[in-house]
Amino acid sequence: MEESAASSDLVRSGDIRATARLISMVEREDPSRLAALKALHAYVGNAHVVGITGPPGAGKSTLTDKIVSRLREQGRRVAVLAVDPSSPFTGGAILGDRIRMQRHATDDGVFIRSLATRGHLGGLSRAVSEASRVLDAAGYDFVIIETVGVGQSEVDIVRIADTVVLVSVPGLGDDIQAIKAGVMEIGDVFCVNKADKDGAERVVREIRSMLETAVLNGATTRFTPLYEARAALTRLDGGRASGGDRAPGAPSAAEGAAHHLAAAVPGHPNLEIPPVVATVAESGQGIHDLVDEILSHEASLVATGFLRSRREENLAWELGRGAAERVLSALEHDGRKESMSDLARAVLDKKIDYYDALETLERALTRS
């Protein structure tokens, strides 16, 4: 316990080694991390968490590198969590995202950490959210999480990030299809990278028109309620929304909104869609705009109070998942005879039915 207290103090004082080690404990689900995480709890909540996701090779790491530079120019301290898959066969991994960001290695205001998925997707979002809290408590103003978007991970990142940047690139063909298939709703800022390649403008247009269609059809998206609240706020105080406790230097919500956030749907001045920014990460083109959009999304979340409700929602989800994990591990590790596979066998053998099995488990829980 004492060691954890010392470790959490060190983390809070910005000690890089202590921070890195606590993240390692988080990664390997070391039970002794909990004391340190508890001790850090009071200091969590100041960092803005940005998720960057998109298909493999879309330029996410290159974008992250450039976003970090831009935020550093503005004097912000930035941490990056770069997630790459582990090999399902050997459990090993080559974590290559860092290569693109190595020039920040010696900058004290930047912390970069590569994480491997280690074969458990659910567990990954736990590890990432815990690691992100550690970095938050360590005093980084931004925590950027890079994950490869292959289905589940895009959705997972929504549970952790305040702002989700969805990256697409021209020339992927079915990329757009993938976006259509359900991740559309989760983006707060859309980025079309590799705008130096043919077809980038078309991708921008397609994303815009898909977003417009979604909005016109009344689809449930992450952004619509925010835009409505922001519009209401702007009407209320005549365009001079107070920015709440936003970070110094960030534009106020109304300023941000007026300038950047969202574009009206043609013919429907009251309906808005999120910004779609074209970038060339390699040369840095469009990065200022992208960072401005991220900052103005942050400002709007703060001004409208949506930041709190979004975090509330995420936390509730995390609690639910955490509870489920605990129940499961209680059932598995409590030295009880009723192991899952015994029950499964009994169900298969028609000795009991599925619901009998569940009830047995439930009883086991209440007995403990």
Added chain:
Amino acid sequence: MNDNDAIKKGLEAYEAGAEKSISKFPERKPAFATGSNSPVKRLYTPLDGAARDYLRDVSFPGEYPYTRGVQNTMYRGRFWTMRQYAGFSTAEESNKRYKFLLAQGTTGLSVAFDLPTQIGYDSDHALSQGEVGKVGVAIDSLADMEILFDGIPLDKVSTSMTINAPASVLLAMYIAVAEKQGVSPDRLEGTIQNDILKEYVARGTYIFPPEPSMRLITDIFAYCSRNVPNWNTISISGYHIREAGSTASQEVAFTIADGIAYVDAAVKAGLDVDAFAPRLSFFFNAHNDLFEEVAKFRAARRVWAKVMKERFGAKSAKSMSLRFHTQTGGSTLTAQQPDNNIVRVAIQALAAVLGGTQSLHTNSKDEALALPTEDSVRIALRTQQIIAYESGATETIDPLAGSYYVESMTDRIQAEAEAYIKTIDDMGGAVKAIERGYVQQEIQDAAYSYQMDIESGERVVVGMNKFQVKEAPPKGLLRVDPIVGEQQSAKLAALRAKRDNARVDAGLAALKKAAEGDDNLMPHILEAVRAYATLGEICDVLRAVFGEYQQKVIL
């Protein structure tokens, strides 16, 4: 019954007989393969060349498609250039080594530069620490280059310089030294490597991104075709691709794909193919599989000739003929029992000669350990001389032509290389394929499986994974005094104090302006060099305008 049918019957009978003995005495292994892991049959016969047309595909030396060689007399006219790559420490030290080599009978110089020079940093740059003079000679300015060639008349030697990203600057320095010796540029002979594409995939000494790099290269083509007509403006290199772990076919394929990209760029820049293509040269590796390597060289000539004629409409024979330098394979040398390397080098050198090389560097036995000593350099050179004067391999042209095995392997390598080139074309050419990481991935996969074959013992490396002995550490290795870095830095400080700094600044400003526009950069670089601007200063100007390349890592 025609000939082929008779042979087919005979072959069937032979195979049946062979299978019978194998059932009693199995062969050494279930499957046989070349050094590059291509399957090898028990026997090759005339049937393997049934589709080959002698006049169309093989033809005569000095004639399209140059399968048998690029000159009509080859080594009966004169031997290849025996060119030993050398350079280390300071210009003074290297100058001594060159004079030693010339006295021993080398016929051309080959300059190795240290890494800071290759990457465009002066010796006093922070990143140069520990690297100055290590893998080659440190050159910071024209002053060093004057010392490097002191007492060596530049109209009498041909000089090859292994320099890529800053090739223009080193070439400009060479021209400026010649001017001081009273030798006009049109009398200079030699080669600059100047092949940036393979730096991105295999060798790593890049500076600028592909686009401005290609411009620097085409500027050199244009400048030299007018002013330094006997200079080989590029040495399109498969050597390092092979060192990075590629197969023989990949070596041919990726090198020629790079060549296509350079020709494309030059043609797009408005140059006439036959004005610059005769000065393009190549650089290949020679590994241990003697016959496969010979076939590789023959196939490379044929593939290039076809590309130049059919794709680029070249008219001049010189544009179509692939002239190449060979170096024996550094990665085949072992640190264990280094004397064995002498034998490997001899086999590899023989492959290069049987393959019709125009010049040759033979590695020294101790190169897996350190820079070569004078003694080991002498043995390496003697190896070439023994092949030239004693082996008889030079007395007739392309002696392995007509070997059923070698001809069929020549066809196979050609086909494999052309398939790769087609794939690369479909991606939009070599530059695009490199940007996508395709070429890197192919090479690394080959490198990894090569290594795994060695570790499993499937591939035997004598002295390393078989026939090992306990050995004492080798003695007498050459070391570069770490003081060299300080010496170079002191020289630089003195130079910066002494030179006409106003002239330097004017030269650099003019260069910057040219780089931002689209003037040919060579005259501007030459002017800055004459003013004793340093290599680092010149490259910094270009870095500011062009940006720097970020490595594309594929794992």
Added chain:
Amino acid sequence: MERKIRVLVAKPGLDGHDRGAKVIARALRDAGMEVIYTGLRQTPEQIVSAAVQEDVDVVAMSILSGAHNHLFPRVMDLLREKGVDDVLVIGGGVIPDDDIPGLKAAGIAGVFTPGTPTTETIEFIKNNLKRGD
């Protein structure tokens, strides 16, 4: 959860020959380790910062240019400056035998010269980790 071995594979100095570094990176991955690959031209400062942030168990460096006597000890010095003493540091490349005692004295635990099988490096790492649980 089992302890994963994390390895930083880096090429300090200016040489661009990364065949060996890449082969070892793959081999370590195939041996179940997590490899953070940092690419070419890394300064000792960059390597050490990355090692600390990534909290690696091992730093593996490869140099073929002959600059090892300068760069390897520099990495060790910087690690020490940061108070890092539980990271296993190994080096590979064209390194003359005469240089090995000096490098070992500087703290490079294992020096691997050309021809070393990847399995040997893997075994060495597994047997010489400076920390465990």
